[in-house]
Amino acid sequence: MIRNSWIRHFWHAALALFVLGSNAHAETVNAENRSMRFSYTTNGAADGSINKYGNNAISVLGDTLRVQIGDSSLDRNINGVGIYELKLINQNLEDARKLAELLCSPKDPASDVPIPDLYTAKCGGEMRSSYIRDFSRDVASKIADLVDSLTNAGIQEGRKLVKLDVSLVSIERAKNGFLVSVRFINSGDHPIKFRTPDKWDTKIGKDMDILGVNGYQTGSHDSKFGLGLAGKLLENPVGFPDGKVTLAPHSSVTFKMKTTSVSKFVAGSYDLNVGVFMNMEVIGTQSSLVRVDFHSDYKNPTRVTFDRDYPSTPQEREQWEAYQRTRLSYFPVNPGEKFAEDGLYRAVRTTGSGAYRSLQLVPFKAGDVATRDNVKMLMASASGTEFDGPVQWVWEGSAPTPVKQYSFDITEGTEQVCQAGTVCPRSGRWLARVHSGSFSTAGSYRYDLAGIVTLRHGQSMPVRNDGADWEWLGV
Known part of the structure; x- marks a missing residue:
């Protein structure tokens, strides 16, 4: 999972190294374990990606491992964000010792490791702090394997100090859009604060927040589904008068939002998940979980069935x-x-x-x-x-779209040209055009630039005494 850092670099951002406190059962560990101290942190946001990513980190102090997940976007096996704590024993303790030793390896001046991840390590009684690209590819590869192993151990076996998840509750067709219910779940031991999604920043750029639903038709990857919710109005705003949420430990909150930011899709059943970019604050414990990027549980998607295509009217x-x-x-x-x-x-x-x-x-x-x-x-x-x-x-x-292949009939709402006196097929501006009337210049028109009208779907197209028809100019 930390291996994601090998395939993606991130925006330039200040990084807080994640080092644990001093309550690590020192009385029960040997001198070697007691002196073991290191951290490894992905350098979130170092390559100019559109969003600043949250950091992932592992830290070891003595025989205590702490794992922080602030970015699970590319890992299908991990959902949500959080902080986990685990006492190291057996193979996990041995992996931590190996990783501590590797982080104290000599630097390689010829290293071509591209990733900008950071580390700290206690080496010979002194703390070292630098970039993982200081090491050879062989050493960096071994470090990545051990970081993966310890990360997975912390998530699977550790105690959840902090944990925020998201899930899709339902999607329903509603007048003028879709009504979507999304639930945020705090299963950790500390309160979590964040703004309600209607207050999120939707401006394209590195600070853009995202709350989106996406997925594929059940049993196939041929048909996709996607919609956006960030910045949309809440249908249940009464419970959030100040636009803020303080989510207590072991509780959840559900937001109901209406959206028209929906991609085309065909009728059928879809397995859907939620993806999130957001800002948050953990109360009561030291944390760099501030800018986070995560998704719902891919192993348990929400199945939604739509009885007709979208758009179909x-x-x-x-x-x-x-x-x-x-x-x-x-x-x-x-x-x-x-x-x-x-x-x-x-x-x-x-x-x-x-x-x-x-x-x-x-x-x-x-x-x-x-x-x-x-x-x-x-x-x-x-x-x-x-x-x-x-x-x-x-x-x-939309360009003119045949009702079916080889048909001369055009799907309503996609016409580019409309005859005078007929029902307006699509809202927007229409330009009068007069045919040349000459066989030798068939397809040529004279445009009356003073004859632009704005109409709504269903109104009647104006009739002119010059026999003009109408060409759509957009909205």
């Missing part, structure tokens, strides 16, 4: 598109890059003094490659001026 499609627009706005498609999602995209000029956006939308398929050539399009100001240059492409909405 025009209203749901509008909800989904709003979420998709926000999510993909952080990932524009640059010249030469492949489009990751089907959709209608807006061009955004990448050079010049301003951020010029196109008025109209262009459909692309996932896998298409964005042109490196200059693009000439009407500007979003609808003034009749054009830009001509390199562009990025930003997702705006």
Whole structure:
């Protein structure tokens, strides 16, 4: 589990070395054990990842092991975060002695170990503090194996001093979204304080908080499910008037939240788990469990069955598109890059003094490659001026989608063009376009830039005396 540090580096962050107190049964251990003292800490957040990760650590003082888990995100066998304490005997004690010896190994000037994990160790009566990359790969590998072994022993056999878990209670379809219940459980011996999820920071960046539900269709990894809850309004705010929670030892709290931040999914049963990035405070014991990253128990997912696809109505499609627009706005498609999602995209000029956006939308398929050539399009100001240059492409909405393969019928809510006098198929702005009327110029249009209207789904498309139809411009 600590081996995760070999495959991921983290944001630059200050690190507090985790060293135990002095109450380690010194009266019953021999001199060798009494002098044994070391710690190993993952350097959470050292490589510029989008979130700052919590630290994992083991510490030994005498014959007492303490394990701290502040980041369980990549370990499927460990859920939640916490601090465990274990008295070392037998093989665990022998592993601790070996690890103490390895941490006092000579430094290797030619070391190419990439990980930035830290350690402290009592070597020859003096304390040494440095980075694990000081050692050769062979020594570092042996250290990692022993850290793994002691970590697992502490979690499986140790006493829970601090323990915070999360679980999914239920998901229900509700008007204008989904109602989701999530439970936080404190099974440790100390109170834990944190803000209610509606108060969490959802701004993209290193301090972004996350409370998400995700998983796959039961028995298959072909269909995924995902939704976001951080920052959403509580449906049961009465119990949290100040937006804070102090969760007593051996107790739990359930938050009910409504969300429209839901990815597309197909009908069926799903095995779902919860993932969390959050800030917390442990009361009554020394701890560096401040910024933590964890998930619910993968071995016991919550099974939820949905009787229809999402989105499956025009209203749901509008909800989904709003979420998709926000999510993909952080990932524009640059010249030469492949489009990751089907959709209608807006061009955004990448050079010049301003951020010029196109008025109209262009459909692309996932896998298409964005042109490196200059693009000439009407500007979003609808003034009749054009830009001509390199562009990025930003997702705006669903592209016209056939009801079924090879069908000429289009799924309601995905139309890009609509006839006058019909029911408006999707909310947003519509631009009047007049056909050229010439056989030789079929497919050519004259756009009436003064004829832009904003309509809601279900309203009637305006009828004009020039026979114009309407082209969707987005919201």
